[in-house]
Amino acid sequence: MNQATFGIIGAGGIAQSQHLPNLTRAPHVKLRTLCDLREDVLQQMQAKYAVPQAETDYCALLADPEIAAVVVATREDMQAPLPIEALNAGKHGYVEKPLANTPQEVEAVGAAQQASGKFVAVGFNRRMAPAYTKAKELLCADGGAKNLHYRISDEYWSWGKNYPPGVRVIHEVCHIFDLCRWFSDSDPEHLYCLESRPDDEVFVLKMKSGCVCSIMSSGYVTMDLPKERVEIVSNLGAVTVEEFVELRTYGYADAEPVYRYADHSHPDREFTHKYLLEKEGANALSALRRLGWEQRNRAQANGDPLPDAAERKDYVGNRSPHWNYMVDKGWLAAVDHFAQCVLSGEPPRNAGAADGLWSARMSAAAIESRKTGAVVQF
Ligand SMILES: NC(=O)c1ccc[n+]([C@@H]2O[C@H](COP(=O)([O-])OP(=O)(O)OC[C@H]3O[C@@H](n4cnc5c(N)ncnc54)[C@H](O)[C@@H]3O)[C@@H](O)[C@H]2O)c1
Secondary structure, three states: OOOEEEEEEOOOHHHHHHHHHHHOOOOOEEEEEEEOOOHHHHHHHHHHHOOOEEEOOHHHHHOOOOOOEEEEOOOHHHHOHHHHHHHHOOOEEEEOOOOOOOHHHHHHHHHHHHHHOOOEEEOOHHHHOHHHHHHHHHHHHOOOOOEEEEEEEOOHHHHHHHOOOOOHHHHHHHHHHHHHHHHHOOOEEEEEEEEEEOOEEEEEEEEOOOOEEEEEEEOOOOOOOOOEEEEEEOOOOEEEEEOOOEEEEEOOOOOOOEEEOOOOOOOOOOOHHHHHHHHHOHHHHHHHHHHHHHHHHHHHHHOOOOOOHHHHHHHHHHHOOOHHHOOOOOHHHHHHHHHHHHHHOOOOOOOOHHHHHHHHHHHHHHHHHHHHOOOEEO
């Protein structure tokens, strides 16, 4: 048997853009059951991905003895209770970040995991992005991360309309808190947060290893700006990674100056951009994003003529990957590795419940620091 049997609970945004395409092409996964409360979405997705079974009641999925592991991709409010039930039912759980809204809820998942002896992975997929695994390898060979700066910026002001202002830290920055720990191989000692307005913040962290980290997070940019960039200094060298596509190295005699990672896009879309990313790297990515953004926004705002409908549909529908999913942030590698561990019994390298807890503690500390103006010690 070289495939672990999976079910997935939640067939919304992230399931449709990543988990369903990935669970149905990951070599070590057999997707058996899809579950969502919404019948229409369930039917559409079951047909699109040829999933054998569909359920509106997750209890039916958890009662199926053939299912070894469950992906939970609902919203944060259900994300702690569901893996707890899955673990109690004897399933391994891959749970989307941030696992839960508070450290206390995350602790309950950790306790259920300990009692069950099953694995829990948290969807901090960036740890498995190929550009980041290579960056970490180079940093480790030169004494590890000493100084890290991360920018994460997007149109949260428009996506986040269902979320109250100020909670971006829980949903987005949680990923970066996890990366600070992962890149530095260390837990945080203290954290400080300042905001110019809700969801526009700076975070400063000192890690126990001595590494210092700064994070700029803004939900007020437009999507022609690539979303994420990291710069990390090691002993006597440095790496930069632009939006998971282009890793540049400085000071490492044995490393290439540039590595490019073009090998992923939204799986529904045409792969024409892959050639450009391989040849031009970050420049091509910027151009692709700007093209899409101008098409969507600027031309409309200026009243400029748009490309004719057929051309636009062809570009947007077939050639252009979705904004947020045109690069490899490690989603496929994360679920496939988890499935391999379900099969072999080896502990997974994915972020686990303890990492989810650290990230939740860091988010809570950031919110406290933002409110009080004080540095929070861990
Ligand atoms: N790792 C990443 O990069 C990444 C990216 C985006 C979202 N996420 C996370 O994924 C999670 C889901 O986000 P989303 O944007 O897909 O949300 P969404 O609201 O689009 O989808 C959630 C789905 O879960 C279903 N659902 C809710 N409760 C259910 C239940 N009890 N039983 C069955 N189905 C249920 C809803 O009907 C909905 O279809 C969030 O926690 C989010 O933070 C992670």
